[in-house]
Amino acid sequence: MNAYTPTERSRVKRLHERGKYDEATIFPILDSAFIAHIAYVIDGQPFVTPTAFWREGRTLYWHGSAASRMLRFQEGGVPACVAVTHLDGLVLARSGFHHSINYRSVMAFGTAHLVSDPREESRQLDLFVDRLYPGRRDDIRPNEIQELKGTTVIAMEIEEASAKTRSGPPKDDEPDYALDCWAGVIPISQIVGEPIADPKLKPGVAFPKRLAGYAASNRLDSLLLENAEALVSPALA
Amino acid sequence: MNAYTPTERSRVKRLHERGKYDEATIFPILDSAFIAHIAYVIDGQPFVTPTAFWREGRTLYWHGSAASRMLRFQEGGVPACVAVTHLDGLVLARSGFHHSINYRSVMAFGTAHLVSDPREESRQLDLFVDRLYPGRRDDIRPNEIQELKGTTVIAMEIEEASAKTRSGPPKDDEPDYALDCWAGVIPISQIVGEPIADPKLKPGVAFPKRLAGYAASNRLDSLLLENAEALVSPALA
Numbered sequence: 001m002n003a004y005t006p007t008e009r010s011r012v013k014r015l016h017e018r019g020k021y022d023e024a025t026i027f028p029i030l031d032s033a034f035i036a037h038i039a040y041v042i043d044g045q046p047f048v049t050p051t052a053f054w055r056e057g058r059t060l061y062w063h064g065s066a067a068s069r070m071l072r073f074q075e076g077g078v079p080a081c082v083a084v085t086h087l088d089g090l091v092l093a094r095s096g097f098h099h100s101i102n103y104r105s106v107m108a109f110g111t112a113h114l115v116s117d118p119r120e121e122s123r124q125l126d127l128f129v130d131r132l133y134p135g136r137r138d139d140i141r142p143n144e145i146q147e148l149k150g151t152t153v154i155a156m157e158i159e160e161a162s163a164k165t166r167s168g169p170p171k172d173d174e175p176d177y178a179l180d181c182w183a184g185v186i187p188i189s190q191i192v193g194e195p196i197a198d199p200k201l202k203p204g205v206a207f208p209k210r211l212a213g214y215a216a217s218n219r220l221d222s223l224l225l226e227n228a229e230a231l232v233s234p235a236l237a
Numbered sequence: 238m239n240a241y242t243p244t245e246r247s248r249v250k251r252l253h254e255r256g257k258y259d260e261a262t263i264f265p266i267l268d269s270a271f272i273a274h275i276a277y278v279i280d281g282q283p284f285v286t287p288t289a290f291w292r293e294g295r296t297l298y299w300h301g302s303a304a305s306r307m308l309r310f311q312e313g314g315v316p317a318c319v320a321v322t323h324l325d326g327l328v329l330a331r332s333g334f335h336h337s338i339n340y341r342s343v344m345a346f347g348t349a350h351l352v353s354d355p356r357e358e359s360r361q362l363d364l365f366v367d368r369l370y371p372g373r374r375d376d377i378r379p380n381e382i383q384e385l386k387g388t389t390v391i392a393m394e395i396e397e398a399s400a401k402t403r404s405g406p407p408k409d410d411e412p413d414y415a416l417d418c419w420a421g422v423i424p425i426s427q428i429v430g431e432p433i434a435d436p437k438l439k440p441g442v443a444f445p446k447r448l449a450g451y452a453a454s455n456r457l458d459s460l461l462l463e464n465a466e467a468l469v470s471p472a473l474a
Contacts, residue, residue, distance in 0.1 A: 009282060014305050034338075034425075035324055039276035039285035045246060048276035048285050050322040050342055068251050085287040087272055087427070090451075095377050096366050097384040101271075105287055129333050139418040140332050147334040169435045181376040182442050183435040186451050188271075190324070193424030198406045205419050214327075214423050 009109055010160040020163045023058075029106045029163055030055050030084050031228035032221035034132075038062065039081040040112070042073060053082070054128045055228075060108065061115070061124050063153045071152040075114035080156055082108045086221055090186040093170035094179045100166060102185060108161040115153040124153050131227055135210035190220040246346055247397040257400045260295075266343045266400055267292050267321050268465035269458035271369075275299065276318040277349065279310055290319070291365045292465075297345065298352070298361050300390045308389040312351035317393055319345045323458055327423040330407035331416045337403060339422060345398040352390040361390050368464055372447030427457040 003022040004010070012019025020026070030036075036053040039046060049070050053062040060082055064071050074080065089102035115121045122143065129137055170183050194216045195207055213223035240259040241247070249256025257263070267273075273290040276283060286307050290299040297319055301308050311317065326339035352358045359380065366374055407420050431453045432444050450460035 014302050034327075035322060037274035037276075037285050037287070037320055037322070039274075039283035039318075041278050041281065041283045044278065045316055045346075046276035046278045046283055046318045048274050048318050048320040048344070050274070050320055050340070052338060065251050079282055081276075081283045081285050083274055083285040083287055085272060085274070089430075089433075090271075090369070092370065092373070093377070095384075096362060096374070096380055097388070099366070101289060103287070107285070109282075125333060129336070132327070133329065136329070137333070139416075140330070141413055141416060141418075143333055147332075151334070169433070169437070172437075176378060177437050178439065179376075179378060180439060180442055181378075182444050182448075183438055185433045185435075187430030187433065188427055188457055189430065190425055191428040193326075193426065195421055195423050196326075196406070197419070197421040200406070200409075200414055201420055202415065202417060205417055207419050211419075220425055 004158070004161050006162060007160060010107065010162045012162050012164050018164045018166055020165070021161070025163045026106050026161050027055065028225055029086065029104045030060070032104075032225045033084045033086065034220065034224060036060070036062065037083045037085070038070070039083070040070065040074060040078055052128075054131045056124070056127060059155050059157045060110070061128070061153060061155050063125065063128065063151055066150050066152045068152065071154055074112040074154050075152065077111050077113040080110060080112040082156065087188050088167065089188055091166075091170050092183055092186065094172045094176040094181045094183050098170055098172050100170065102167050104163070104165045106161055106163050108156075108158045110156040110159045112154050112156045115155050118148060121151070121153045122148055125151065127231075130231055132224070133211060134213075134227055134230065135208065139208060192216055192218045192220060192223070241395070241398045243399060244397060247344065247399045249399050249401050255401045255403055257402070258398070262400045263343050263398050264292065265462055266323065266341045267297070269462040270321045270323065271457065271461060273297070273299065274320045274322070275307070276320070277307070277311060277315055289365075291368045293361070293364060296392050296394045297347070298365070298390055298392050300362065300365065300388055303387050303389045305389065308391055311349040311391050312389065314348050314350040317347060317349040319347075319393065324425050325404065326425055328403075328407050329420050329423065331409045331413035331418045331420050335407055335409050337407065339404050341400070341402045343398055343400050345393075345395045347393040347396045349391050349393045352392050355385060358388070358390045359385055362388065364468075367468055369461070370448060371450075371464055371467065372445065376445060429453055429455045429457060429460070
Protein backbone atom coordinates (compact mmCIF):
# COMPACT_ATOMS: atom_id res chain seq x y z
CA MET A 1 0.00 0.00 0.00
CA ASN A 2 1.06 3.59 -0.51
CA ALA A 3 2.50 5.91 2.08
CA TYR A 4 2.45 9.66 2.52
CA THR A 5 5.75 11.49 2.57
CA PRO A 6 5.96 13.48 5.79
CA THR A 7 7.13 17.08 5.60
CA GLU A 8 7.73 19.63 8.33
CA ARG A 9 3.93 19.99 8.50
CA SER A 10 2.97 16.39 9.12
CA ARG A 11 6.00 14.64 10.59
CA VAL A 12 5.34 13.27 14.07
CA LYS A 13 8.05 14.87 16.14
CA ARG A 14 7.29 14.02 19.75
CA LEU A 15 7.57 10.28 20.45
CA HIS A 16 8.21 9.78 16.75
CA GLU A 17 8.21 6.01 17.16
CA ARG A 18 4.42 6.39 17.52
CA GLY A 19 4.14 8.01 14.06
CA LYS A 20 3.20 6.21 10.85
CA TYR A 21 2.57 7.45 7.32
CA ASP A 22 1.24 4.46 5.40
CA GLU A 23 -2.31 4.16 4.11
CA ALA A 24 -2.62 0.69 5.65
CA THR A 25 -2.39 2.37 9.07
CA ILE A 26 -4.14 5.64 8.27
CA PHE A 27 -7.23 4.48 6.33
CA PRO A 28 -8.61 2.06 8.95
CA ILE A 29 -8.29 4.73 11.64
CA LEU A 30 -10.32 7.08 9.45
CA ASP A 31 -12.86 4.46 8.43
CA SER A 32 -13.49 3.45 12.06
CA ALA A 33 -14.64 6.95 13.01
CA PHE A 34 -17.92 8.78 12.68
CA ILE A 35 -16.73 12.30 13.56
CA ALA A 36 -13.77 14.31 12.35
CA HIS A 37 -12.60 17.69 13.64
CA ILE A 38 -11.84 20.07 10.80
CA ALA A 39 -9.61 23.10 11.32
CA TYR A 40 -9.55 26.11 9.01
CA VAL A 41 -8.53 29.75 9.21
CA ILE A 42 -10.67 32.82 8.60
CA ASP A 43 -8.84 36.15 8.75
CA GLY A 44 -6.07 34.64 10.87
CA GLN A 45 -8.53 33.17 13.38
CA PRO A 46 -8.43 29.37 13.75
CA PHE A 47 -11.72 27.48 13.83
CA VAL A 48 -12.33 23.80 14.47
CA THR A 49 -15.66 22.17 13.70
CA PRO A 50 -16.74 18.60 14.47
CA THR A 51 -18.61 16.93 11.66
CA ALA A 52 -19.53 13.54 10.23
CA PHE A 53 -17.26 12.57 7.35
CA TRP A 54 -16.47 9.78 4.95
CA ARG A 55 -13.62 8.68 2.70
CA GLU A 56 -13.33 7.48 -0.89
CA GLY A 57 -9.79 6.55 -1.90
CA ARG A 58 -7.44 9.32 -0.87
CA THR A 59 -10.19 11.90 -0.49
CA LEU A 60 -12.16 12.87 2.60
CA TYR A 61 -15.67 14.29 2.34
CA TRP A 62 -18.01 16.16 4.65
CA HIS A 63 -21.29 17.90 4.08
CA GLY A 64 -23.88 20.19 5.50
CA SER A 65 -26.34 22.91 4.75
CA ALA A 66 -25.52 25.15 1.81
CA ALA A 67 -26.05 28.00 4.32
CA SER A 68 -23.28 26.78 6.65
CA ARG A 69 -20.61 29.39 7.34
CA MET A 70 -17.86 26.77 7.44
CA LEU A 71 -18.88 25.14 4.18
CA ARG A 72 -19.43 28.40 2.30
CA PHE A 73 -15.97 29.48 3.37
CA GLN A 74 -14.41 26.18 2.28
CA GLU A 75 -16.08 26.03 -1.14
CA GLY A 76 -13.47 28.12 -2.90
CA GLY A 77 -10.51 25.98 -1.87
CA VAL A 78 -8.84 26.64 1.47
CA PRO A 79 -6.15 24.85 3.48
CA ALA A 80 -7.67 22.51 6.03
CA CYS A 81 -6.46 20.09 8.66
CA VAL A 82 -8.61 17.11 9.61
CA ALA A 83 -8.14 15.21 12.87
CA VAL A 84 -9.71 11.87 13.70
CA THR A 85 -9.22 10.52 17.20
CA HIS A 86 -10.14 7.31 18.98
CA LEU A 87 -9.69 7.27 22.75
CA ASP A 88 -8.93 3.62 23.56
CA GLY A 89 -7.87 3.68 27.15
CA LEU A 90 -6.60 5.55 30.17
CA VAL A 91 -3.10 4.52 31.16
CA LEU A 92 -2.50 4.73 34.90
CA ALA A 93 1.17 4.72 35.84
CA ARG A 94 2.96 4.94 39.19
CA SER A 95 3.90 8.60 38.72
CA GLY A 96 1.84 11.48 37.38
CA PHE A 97 4.45 12.02 34.70
CA HIS A 98 4.00 8.58 33.12
CA HIS A 99 0.20 8.65 33.05
CA SER A 100 -0.89 8.50 29.44
CA ILE A 101 -3.69 7.50 27.13
CA ASN A 102 -4.06 4.79 24.53
CA TYR A 103 -5.37 6.18 21.27
CA ARG A 104 -5.40 5.99 17.50
CA SER A 105 -5.31 9.34 15.74
CA VAL A 106 -4.81 10.72 12.26
CA MET A 107 -3.95 14.25 11.20
CA ALA A 108 -4.56 14.90 7.50
CA PHE A 109 -3.74 18.01 5.46
CA GLY A 110 -5.16 19.17 2.17
CA THR A 111 -7.21 21.79 0.39
CA ALA A 112 -10.95 21.76 0.98
CA HIS A 113 -13.15 22.61 -1.98
CA LEU A 114 -16.72 22.31 -3.19
CA VAL A 115 -17.96 19.22 -5.02
CA SER A 116 -19.68 21.23 -7.73
CA ASP A 117 -20.92 18.53 -10.12
CA PRO A 118 -24.50 17.70 -9.00
CA ARG A 119 -24.18 14.05 -10.05
CA GLU A 120 -20.95 13.61 -8.11
CA GLU A 121 -22.51 15.39 -5.14
CA SER A 122 -25.47 13.01 -5.24
CA ARG A 123 -23.19 9.99 -5.62
CA GLN A 124 -21.11 11.07 -2.63
CA LEU A 125 -24.17 11.58 -0.42
CA ASP A 126 -25.33 8.07 -1.36
CA LEU A 127 -21.88 6.75 -0.47
CA PHE A 128 -22.12 8.51 2.89
CA VAL A 129 -25.41 6.76 3.68
CA ASP A 130 -24.06 3.42 2.42
CA ARG A 131 -20.94 3.72 4.57
CA LEU A 132 -22.99 4.20 7.69
CA TYR A 133 -26.16 2.23 7.09
CA PRO A 134 -25.91 -0.79 4.77
CA GLY A 135 -29.05 -1.27 2.71
CA ARG A 136 -30.74 1.81 4.08
CA ARG A 137 -31.21 3.48 0.73
CA ASP A 138 -33.69 0.74 -0.15
CA ASP A 139 -35.89 1.80 2.78
CA ILE A 140 -35.78 5.60 2.74
CA ARG A 141 -37.29 7.82 0.06
CA PRO A 142 -34.89 9.18 -2.58
CA ASN A 143 -33.32 12.61 -2.23
CA GLU A 144 -35.28 15.46 -3.76
CA ILE A 145 -33.69 17.99 -6.07
CA GLN A 146 -34.17 20.87 -3.66
CA GLU A 147 -32.57 18.84 -0.86
CA LEU A 148 -29.47 18.33 -2.99
CA LYS A 149 -29.48 22.03 -3.85
CA GLY A 150 -29.67 22.88 -0.16
CA THR A 151 -26.76 20.57 0.66
CA THR A 152 -23.08 21.27 0.16
CA VAL A 153 -20.48 18.51 -0.10
CA ILE A 154 -16.85 19.43 0.52
CA ALA A 155 -13.94 17.27 -0.65
CA MET A 156 -10.36 17.29 0.55
CA GLU A 157 -7.78 15.14 -1.16
CA ILE A 158 -5.25 14.07 1.46
CA GLU A 159 -1.96 15.68 0.49
CA GLU A 160 -0.17 14.60 3.64
CA ALA A 161 -1.22 12.59 6.66
CA SER A 162 0.25 11.02 9.73
CA ALA A 163 -1.10 8.51 12.21
CA LYS A 164 -0.10 8.49 15.84
CA THR A 165 -1.05 5.66 18.15
CA ARG A 166 -0.32 4.28 21.59
CA SER A 167 -1.37 0.97 23.06
CA GLY A 168 -0.35 -1.29 25.88
CA PRO A 169 0.50 -0.95 29.57
CA PRO A 170 2.17 1.99 31.33
CA LYS A 171 5.91 2.44 31.15
CA ASP A 172 7.23 3.46 34.55
CA ASP A 173 10.62 4.42 35.90
CA GLU A 174 12.29 1.25 37.12
CA PRO A 175 12.32 2.05 40.87
CA ASP A 176 8.60 2.91 40.81
CA TYR A 177 7.54 -0.67 40.01
CA ALA A 178 8.13 -1.43 43.70
CA LEU A 179 5.41 1.02 44.81
CA ASP A 180 2.12 -0.19 46.32
CA CYS A 181 0.28 1.59 43.55
CA TRP A 182 -2.22 0.09 41.12
CA ALA A 183 -1.16 0.56 37.51
CA GLY A 184 -2.66 -0.57 34.26
CA VAL A 185 -5.12 0.41 31.57
CA ILE A 186 -8.79 1.33 31.84
CA PRO A 187 -10.20 0.57 28.37
CA ILE A 188 -12.61 3.08 26.81
CA SER A 189 -14.70 2.51 23.71
CA GLN A 190 -17.70 3.95 21.90
CA ILE A 191 -20.51 1.50 22.39
CA VAL A 192 -23.90 1.15 20.74
CA GLY A 193 -26.98 1.24 22.98
CA GLU A 194 -30.46 -0.26 22.47
CA PRO A 195 -32.12 1.42 19.49
CA ILE A 196 -34.91 3.83 20.48
CA ALA A 197 -37.75 3.69 17.98
CA ASP A 198 -39.23 7.01 16.88
CA PRO A 199 -42.47 7.53 18.89
CA LYS A 200 -44.06 8.19 15.49
CA LEU A 201 -42.80 4.90 14.01
CA LYS A 202 -45.41 3.18 11.83
CA PRO A 203 -46.68 0.14 13.78
CA GLY A 204 -45.16 -3.16 12.73
CA VAL A 205 -41.95 -1.75 11.25
CA ALA A 206 -38.98 -3.67 12.66
CA PHE A 207 -35.35 -2.62 13.10
CA PRO A 208 -33.66 -3.52 9.78
CA LYS A 209 -31.74 -6.81 9.68
CA ARG A 210 -29.05 -5.18 7.55
CA LEU A 211 -28.27 -2.84 10.43
CA ALA A 212 -27.50 -5.81 12.70
CA GLY A 213 -24.00 -4.36 13.18
CA TYR A 214 -25.67 -1.72 15.35
CA ALA A 215 -26.72 -4.31 17.94
CA ALA A 216 -26.55 -3.05 21.51
CA SER A 217 -23.10 -3.38 23.14
CA ASN A 218 -21.26 -3.54 19.80
CA ARG A 219 -18.28 -1.24 19.29
CA LEU A 220 -18.94 1.67 16.95
CA ASP A 221 -15.39 1.69 15.54
CA SER A 222 -15.48 -2.01 14.61
CA LEU A 223 -18.85 -1.85 12.90
CA LEU A 224 -18.00 1.29 10.94
CA LEU A 225 -14.80 -0.33 9.70
CA GLU A 226 -16.73 -3.45 8.67
CA ASN A 227 -19.22 -1.29 6.78
CA ALA A 228 -16.41 0.52 4.98
CA GLU A 229 -14.64 -2.72 4.06
CA ALA A 230 -17.87 -4.27 2.80
CA LEU A 231 -18.38 -1.26 0.50
CA VAL A 232 -14.95 -1.63 -1.05
CA SER A 233 -15.10 -5.42 -1.36
CA PRO A 234 -18.82 -6.25 -1.54
CA ALA A 235 -18.10 -9.85 -2.59
CA LEU A 236 -16.50 -10.43 0.79
CA ALA A 237 -19.33 -8.87 2.77
CA MET B 238 -24.63 31.79 36.15
CA ASN B 239 -22.77 33.88 33.62
CA ALA B 240 -23.08 33.73 29.86
CA TYR B 241 -20.70 34.51 27.03
CA THR B 242 -21.68 37.23 24.60
CA PRO B 243 -21.62 35.76 21.11
CA THR B 244 -19.94 37.72 18.34
CA GLU B 245 -19.58 37.01 14.64
CA ARG B 246 -16.91 34.47 15.61
CA SER B 247 -18.91 32.34 18.03
CA ARG B 248 -22.58 32.84 17.23
CA VAL B 249 -24.29 29.62 16.17
CA LYS B 250 -25.74 30.48 12.78
CA ARG B 251 -27.07 27.22 11.34
CA LEU B 252 -29.98 25.82 13.35
CA HIS B 253 -29.43 28.62 15.82
CA GLU B 254 -32.10 27.23 18.13
CA ARG B 255 -29.50 24.59 19.00
CA GLY B 256 -27.02 27.24 20.19
CA LYS B 257 -26.45 28.28 23.82
CA TYR B 258 -23.95 30.64 25.42
CA ASP B 259 -24.39 30.20 29.17
CA GLU B 260 -21.80 28.63 31.45
CA ALA B 261 -24.46 26.36 32.96
CA THR B 262 -24.69 24.66 29.56
CA ILE B 263 -21.08 25.00 28.43
CA PHE B 264 -19.14 23.94 31.53
CA PRO B 265 -20.76 20.50 32.02
CA ILE B 266 -20.15 19.65 28.35
CA LEU B 267 -16.48 20.50 28.85
CA ASP B 268 -16.19 18.74 32.20
CA SER B 269 -17.72 15.53 30.80
CA ALA B 270 -14.98 15.15 28.20
CA PHE B 271 -11.48 13.73 28.29
CA ILE B 272 -10.23 14.95 24.91
CA ALA B 273 -10.43 18.35 23.27
CA HIS B 274 -9.41 19.27 19.72
CA ILE B 275 -7.31 22.41 19.63
CA ALA B 276 -6.94 24.45 16.45
CA TYR B 277 -4.16 26.95 15.85
CA VAL B 278 -2.47 28.58 12.86
CA ILE B 279 1.20 28.46 11.91
CA ASP B 280 2.15 30.57 8.87
CA GLY B 281 -1.41 30.51 7.58
CA GLN B 282 -1.67 26.72 7.86
CA PRO B 283 -4.39 25.40 10.18
CA PHE B 284 -3.52 22.61 12.60
CA VAL B 285 -5.81 20.67 14.92
CA THR B 286 -4.43 18.51 17.70
CA PRO B 287 -6.36 16.20 20.03
CA THR B 288 -5.25 16.38 23.63
CA ALA B 289 -6.39 15.74 27.18
CA PHE B 290 -7.52 18.94 28.88
CA TRP B 291 -9.04 20.28 32.05
CA ARG B 292 -10.86 23.39 33.24
CA GLU B 293 -10.57 25.68 36.23
CA GLY B 294 -13.14 28.45 36.29
CA ARG B 295 -13.23 30.15 32.91
CA THR B 296 -9.83 28.82 31.86
CA LEU B 297 -8.98 25.67 29.90
CA TYR B 298 -5.63 23.94 30.33
CA TRP B 299 -3.68 21.34 28.40
CA HIS B 300 -0.15 20.07 28.73
CA GLY B 301 2.59 18.04 27.17
CA SER B 302 6.27 17.74 26.64
CA ALA B 303 8.25 20.96 26.69
CA ALA B 304 9.63 19.72 23.33
CA SER B 305 6.16 19.61 21.72
CA ARG B 306 5.89 21.68 18.54
CA MET B 307 2.31 22.67 19.33
CA LEU B 308 3.06 23.74 22.88
CA ARG B 309 6.23 25.62 22.03
CA PHE B 310 4.32 27.53 19.39
CA GLN B 311 1.48 28.33 21.80
CA GLU B 312 3.68 29.51 24.67
CA GLY B 313 3.97 33.06 23.43
CA GLY B 314 0.23 33.71 23.20
CA VAL B 315 -1.61 32.74 20.03
CA PRO B 316 -5.28 32.62 19.03
CA ALA B 317 -6.74 29.18 19.55
CA CYS B 318 -10.09 27.47 19.11
CA VAL B 319 -10.99 24.50 21.29
CA ALA B 320 -13.72 22.03 20.35
CA VAL B 321 -15.20 19.42 22.66
CA THR B 322 -17.65 16.95 21.16
CA HIS B 323 -19.80 14.16 22.56
CA LEU B 324 -21.45 11.86 20.02
CA ASP B 325 -24.66 10.74 21.74
CA GLY B 326 -26.59 8.99 19.03
CA LEU B 327 -27.23 8.32 15.37
CA VAL B 328 -30.57 9.67 14.21
CA LEU B 329 -32.14 7.56 11.47
CA ALA B 330 -34.88 9.35 9.58
CA ARG B 331 -37.08 8.31 6.66
CA SER B 332 -35.09 10.33 4.12
CA GLY B 333 -31.34 10.73 3.73
CA PHE B 334 -31.76 14.46 4.15
CA HIS B 335 -33.22 14.23 7.66
CA HIS B 336 -30.64 11.78 9.03
CA SER B 337 -28.76 13.48 11.81
CA ILE B 338 -26.77 12.91 14.95
CA ASN B 339 -27.43 13.65 18.59
CA TYR B 340 -24.51 15.43 20.17
CA ARG B 341 -23.29 17.93 22.73
CA SER B 342 -20.49 20.19 21.55
CA VAL B 343 -18.68 23.32 22.64
CA MET B 344 -16.52 25.67 20.60
CA ALA B 345 -14.38 28.00 22.73
CA PHE B 346 -12.13 30.84 21.62
CA GLY B 347 -9.26 32.49 23.40
CA THR B 348 -5.53 33.14 23.47
CA ALA B 349 -3.30 30.22 24.41
CA HIS B 350 -0.24 31.03 26.50
CA LEU B 351 2.34 29.39 28.73
CA VAL B 352 1.74 28.91 32.45
CA SER B 353 5.16 30.23 33.40
CA ASP B 354 5.02 30.24 37.21
CA PRO B 355 6.42 26.84 38.32
CA ARG B 356 4.16 26.69 41.40
CA GLU B 357 1.06 27.38 39.31
CA GLU B 358 2.22 24.82 36.74
CA SER B 359 2.63 22.23 39.49
CA ARG B 360 -0.76 23.10 40.99
CA GLN B 361 -2.45 22.75 37.61
CA LEU B 362 -0.88 19.36 36.93
CA ASP B 363 -2.12 18.19 40.34
CA LEU B 364 -5.57 19.49 39.47
CA PHE B 365 -5.44 17.54 36.20
CA VAL B 366 -4.72 14.28 38.04
CA ASP B 367 -7.37 15.05 40.67
CA ARG B 368 -9.99 15.76 38.03
CA LEU B 369 -9.42 12.40 36.40
CA TYR B 370 -8.42 10.12 39.26
CA PRO B 371 -9.78 10.99 42.71
CA GLY B 372 -7.31 10.15 45.46
CA ARG B 373 -4.63 9.00 43.06
CA ARG B 374 -2.02 11.49 44.24
CA ASP B 375 -1.91 9.61 47.56
CA ASP B 376 -0.78 6.47 45.73
CA ILE B 377 1.69 7.69 43.11
CA ARG B 378 5.10 9.17 43.82
CA PRO B 379 5.34 13.00 43.74
CA ASN B 380 6.49 14.82 40.62
CA GLU B 381 10.21 15.40 40.32
CA ILE B 382 11.67 18.79 39.51
CA GLN B 383 13.06 17.67 36.15
CA GLU B 384 9.66 16.22 35.20
CA LEU B 385 8.04 19.59 35.82
CA LYS B 386 10.80 21.28 33.84
CA GLY B 387 10.18 18.89 30.97
CA THR B 388 6.45 19.58 31.00
CA THR B 389 4.65 22.57 29.54
CA VAL B 390 1.20 23.66 30.68
CA ILE B 391 -0.80 25.92 28.38
CA ALA B 392 -3.75 28.02 29.58
CA MET B 393 -6.52 29.59 27.55
CA GLU B 394 -9.05 31.84 29.21
CA ILE B 395 -12.34 31.42 27.39
CA GLU B 396 -13.09 34.75 25.74
CA GLU B 397 -16.10 33.46 23.86
CA ALA B 398 -17.82 30.12 23.68
CA SER B 399 -20.91 28.52 22.27
CA ALA B 400 -22.56 25.18 22.88
CA LYS B 401 -24.53 23.34 20.22
CA THR B 402 -26.60 20.28 21.01
CA ARG B 403 -29.21 18.01 19.49
CA SER B 404 -31.23 15.32 21.20
CA GLY B 405 -34.40 13.38 20.59
CA PRO B 406 -36.02 11.53 17.69
CA PRO B 407 -35.77 12.29 13.96
CA LYS B 408 -37.87 15.05 12.44
CA ASP B 409 -39.25 13.89 9.11
CA ASP B 410 -41.32 15.49 6.41
CA GLU B 411 -44.97 14.83 7.21
CA PRO B 412 -45.74 12.51 4.24
CA ASP B 413 -42.70 10.34 5.02
CA TYR B 414 -44.13 9.14 8.34
CA ALA B 415 -46.30 6.77 6.32
CA LEU B 416 -43.27 4.91 4.89
CA ASP B 417 -42.44 1.33 5.93
CA CYS B 418 -39.06 2.53 7.12
CA TRP B 419 -37.59 2.10 10.58
CA ALA B 420 -36.71 5.42 12.18
CA GLY B 421 -35.35 6.32 15.57
CA VAL B 422 -32.13 6.82 17.48
CA ILE B 423 -29.20 4.47 17.97
CA PRO B 424 -27.54 5.68 21.20
CA ILE B 425 -23.75 5.89 21.32
CA SER B 426 -21.66 6.46 24.43
CA GLN B 427 -18.09 6.14 25.64
CA ILE B 428 -18.05 3.19 28.02
CA VAL B 429 -15.47 1.96 30.50
CA GLY B 430 -14.16 -1.59 30.09
CA GLU B 431 -12.70 -4.01 32.66
CA PRO B 432 -9.43 -2.58 34.01
CA ILE B 433 -6.35 -4.39 32.68
CA ALA B 434 -3.68 -4.61 35.36
CA ASP B 435 -0.10 -3.87 34.31
CA PRO B 436 1.66 -7.24 33.81
CA LYS B 437 4.34 -5.79 36.09
CA LEU B 438 1.86 -4.91 38.84
CA LYS B 439 3.20 -5.66 42.32
CA PRO B 440 1.33 -8.74 43.60
CA GLY B 441 -1.50 -8.00 46.01
CA VAL B 442 -2.15 -4.41 44.87
CA ALA B 443 -5.87 -3.96 44.25
CA PHE B 444 -7.71 -1.55 41.97
CA PRO B 445 -8.26 1.58 44.10
CA LYS B 446 -11.67 1.97 45.75
CA ARG B 447 -11.60 5.70 45.04
CA LEU B 448 -11.60 4.95 41.34
CA ALA B 449 -14.87 3.04 41.66
CA GLY B 450 -16.38 5.45 39.13
CA TYR B 451 -14.31 3.63 36.51
CA ALA B 452 -16.25 0.41 37.02
CA ALA B 453 -16.79 -1.56 33.82
CA SER B 454 -19.85 -0.47 31.78
CA ASN B 455 -19.99 2.99 33.38
CA ARG B 456 -20.23 6.00 31.08
CA LEU B 457 -17.04 8.02 30.81
CA ASP B 458 -18.86 11.36 30.44
CA SER B 459 -20.92 10.85 33.61
CA LEU B 460 -18.01 9.81 35.78
CA LEU B 461 -15.79 12.65 34.57
CA LEU B 462 -18.54 15.15 35.34
CA GLU B 463 -18.96 13.64 38.80
CA ASN B 464 -15.23 13.91 39.42
CA ALA B 465 -15.24 17.55 38.34
CA GLU B 466 -18.22 18.39 40.52
CA ALA B 467 -16.68 16.65 43.53
CA LEU B 468 -13.53 18.77 43.12
CA VAL B 469 -15.51 22.01 43.17
CA SER B 470 -17.78 20.95 46.03
CA PRO B 471 -15.77 18.38 47.99
CA ALA B 472 -18.20 18.51 50.91
CA LEU B 473 -20.86 17.03 48.66
CA ALA B 474 -18.63 14.25 47.30
